Amino acid sequence: MALIEIRNLWKEYGQQVVLEQLNKTVGEGEFITIVGASGCGKTTFLKMLLGTESVSRGQLLLDGKPLPGEPGPERGIVFQRYSVFPHLSVLGNVMLSLELEKSPLLGRLFGGARKTAEKLAKEMIDAVGLGQAMHKYPHELSGGMQQRLALAQSLIKRPRILLLDEPFGALDPGIRADMHQLVLSLWQEHKLTVFMITHDIKEGFYLGTRLWVFDKCRFDPQAPNAYGAQITYDLPVGQTDGHLLKKSPPRAAEKVPPPLPDKYRRNLWNQVFTNIPCPARVIGLCVCGVGFV
Amino acid sequence: MKKLINRVPGRTARWILGVLPFVLCLVLYLAASNARLAENENDKLLPSFSSFAGAIERMAFTPDKRSGNYLLWQDTASSLWRLSLGLGLSALLALVIGILNGAIPYMRAPLSPFITAISLIPPMAILPILFIVFGLGELAKVMLIVIGIAPFLIRDVQQRALEIPAEQLIKAQTLGANTWQIIVRVLFPQIMPRLLASVRLSLGAAWLFLIAAEAIAATEGLGYRIFLVRRYLAMDVILPYVVWITLLAFLLDYVLRKISRMCYPWFHAQIQTAEN
Numbered sequence: 196m197a198l199i200e201i202r203n204l205w206k207e208y209g210q211q212v213v214l215e216q217l218n219k220t221v222g223e224g225e226f227i228t229i230v231g232a233s234g235c236g237k238t239t240f241l242k243m244l245l246g247t248e249s250v251s252r253g254q255l256l257l258d259g260k261p262l263p264g265e266p267g268p269e270r271g272i273v274f275q276r277y278s279v280f281p282h283l284s285v286l287g288n289v290m291l292s293l294e295l296e297k298s299p300l301l302g303r304l305f306g307g308a309r310k311t312a313e314k315l316a317k318e319m320i321d322a323v324g325l326g327q328a329m330h331k332y333p334h335e336l337s338g339g340m341q342q343r344l345a346l347a348q349s350l351i352k353r354p355r356i357l358l359l360d361e362p363f364g365a366l367d368p369g370i371r372a373d374m375h376q377l378v379l380s381l382w383q384e385h386k387l388t389v390f391m392i393t394h395d396i397k398e399g400f401y402l403g404t405r406l407w408v409f410d411k412c413r414f415d416p417q418a419p420n421a422y423g424a425q426i427t428y429d430l431p432v433g434q435t436d437g438h439l440l441k442k443s444p445p446r447a448a449e450k451v452p453p454p455l456p457d458k459y460r461r462n463l464w465n466q467v468f469t470n471i472p473c474p475a476r477v478i479g480l481c482v483c484g485v486g487f488v
Numbered sequence: 489m490k491k492l493i494n495r496v497p498g499r500t501a502r503w504i505l506g507v508l509p510f511v512l513c514l515v516l517y518l519a520a521s522n523a524r525l526a527e528n529e530n531d532k533l534l535p536s537f538s539s540f541a542g543a544i545e546r547m548a549f550t551p552d553k554r555s556g557n558y559l560l561w562q563d564t565a566s567s568l569w570r571l572s573l574g575l576g577l578s579a580l581l582a583l584v585i586g587i588l589n590g591a592i593p594y595m596r597a598p599l600s601p602f603i604t605a606i607s608l609i610p611p612m613a614i615l616p617i618l619f620i621v622f623g624l625g626e627l628a629k630v631m632l633i634v635i636g637i638a639p640f641l642i643r644d645v646q647q648r649a650l651e652i653p654a655e656q657l658i659k660a661q662t663l664g665a666n667t668w669q670i671i672v673r674v675l676f677p678q679i680m681p682r683l684l685a686s687v688r689l690s691l692g693a694a695w696l697f698l699i700a701a702e703a704i705a706a707t708e709g710l711g712y713r714i715f716l717v718r719r720y721l722a723m724d725v726i727l728p729y730v731v732w733i734t735l736l737a738f739l740l741d742y743v744l745r746k747i748s749r750m751c752y753p754w755f756h757a758q759i760q761t762a763e764n
């Protein structure tokens with residue numbers, strides 16, 4: 196069964212239509228990367244998945260039931276910033292969700308229970324490569340380390356769905372490549388379904404099993420707000436790094452097309468560049484994406 | 489030659505410059521006092537340093553003839569007790585109401601306008617009411633401090649709680665936190681250093697209300713003593729008391745700052761990075 200179903204989804208802010216007529220089905224274990232021009236509603240879409248924005252029209256279903264209208268533990272999130280708690284150390288940040296689960300009243304663990312939680316948290320921290328910084332506070336970490344911490348903090352809760360809003364936008368290319376490896380391995384290990392917004396179209400191709408392009412197809416110069424963005428392209432994309440898939444195939448491997456051969460992938464690039472109704476905008480988008488790299 | 493805004497005094501120079509105004513004041517006082525005393529040796533307005541020493545000796549190190557107490561220490565103890573009770577109570581109120589207001593819209597809706605209205609009442613105007621309601625005992629004085637500074641503290645804490653990035657509250661929910669857990673694990677620890685900072689800012693007002701209350705109805709206390717000896721024009725007692733109160737206020741501020749730096753290093757590091 197589909198994990199998430201989007202049925203004729205609309206989002207409006209007053210007069211402004213931001214998203215219109217979205218119809219998609221997402222299965223468990225898919226890695227969806229989302230690209231699109233700035234201001235076209237990508238974050239808004241993610242916020243609806245998160246439950247902090249309401250749906251204007253249509254339905255957003257999780258396991259066939261309407262998505263809860265507030266954030267919950269089955270959906271993890273990493274924002275571009277402000278994702279970790281400044282008053283907790285690395286260990287404290289990662290341990291937090293375990294403490295919240297086991298201690299409803301104080302939200303703190305002591306003694307043996309704490310030891311167990313610490314051990315779990317330390318494994319997670321080592322997995323994201325922050326073992327050396329266990330007792331540091333977020334202000335003592337670099338941007339990349341903070342994002343790794345945010346990932347570890349979310350993943351220890353074992354969410355089914357992970358939402359990422361330009362999580363690596365502020366990182367330099369070298370660190371970004373490390374983060375890509377990290378995200379891919381965590382995605383496979385935890386059998387996650389990932390939605391990731393990026394401005395870097397290469398990143399979108401590289402990481403995702405599906406690439407969604409958000410764009411406005413109808414445009415009225417007299418009323419620029421009258422029409423919203425749609426998902427104009429839904430491309431099955433493979434991973435550049437085939438060996439990762441071979442090592443341990445994701446659970447949804449049957450649904451996901453196998454990694455594409457290089458030649459074909461280049462064709463996909465061409466597709467995005469040329470065969471689209473409003474090429475100028477998307478080319479602009481690609482240039483902007485490449486510019487980011 | 490560098491521009492004036494780029495010229496920074498060194499360590500020693502800063503120290504000397506910092507002490508300079510104090511020394512200047514002392515010298516000015518000494519000159520004026522000597523001049524007046526030379527004209528009339530019984531002048532009471534600007535006493536000499538030897539009469540200060542005498543007064544301090546009398547107030548601090550000789551037991552009072554009537555009660556057998558050392559007055560300065562007795563006054564200090566009761567004033568500090570009232571002050572810390574008032575401050576502590578206000579801080580507690582601010583913590584509870586401020587955080588609840590900041591966290592829960594259904595608390596904020598009825599309470600926030602009400603507290604804003606209360607904070608606009610001039611506390612001194614309702615001092616008589618306090619004395620009528622709470623009597624002339626300790627409670628009325630403590631209540632004056634509370635009514636004077638608690639509304640300010642509550643509003644400040646509420647504001648700080650609202651300023652905590654929404655991302656953090658959302659993140660906490662995705663980690664499985666319920667409302668209560670968000671309050672105790674996310675809001676409370678981040679509000680504490682901010683509360684300490686606003687308590688430090690309200691110290692001046694707290695002293696003001698304390699001394700006002702003591703001046704009107706008390707049997708001991710620093711404010712009471714100053715207003716008592718005013719009748720005899722005893723500047724030799726009043727001035728050392730004022731200096732002593734200032735020193736106490738400074739120490740209190742210093743201790744609060746140290747506590748905050750010790751318990752919440754992440755907070756102060758954050759502020760520094762923001763300033764750079």
Ligand SMILES: Nc1ncnc2c1ncn2[C@@H]1O[C@H](COP(=O)(O)OP(=O)(O)OP(=O)(O)O)[C@@H](O)[C@H]1O
Binds near residue numbers: 233237
């Ligand atoms: N709370 C809001 N109230 C009114 N309009 C909003 C609100 N949030 C977003 N919008 C509008 O919705 C549109 C989409 O915003 P959104 O943040 O989703 O864009 P985005 O695709 O994430 O852009 P970017 O790539 O720059 O992050 C924008 O035009 C924005 O002005």
Ligand SMILES: [Mg+2]
Binds near residue numbers: 238
């Ligand atoms: Mg966005």
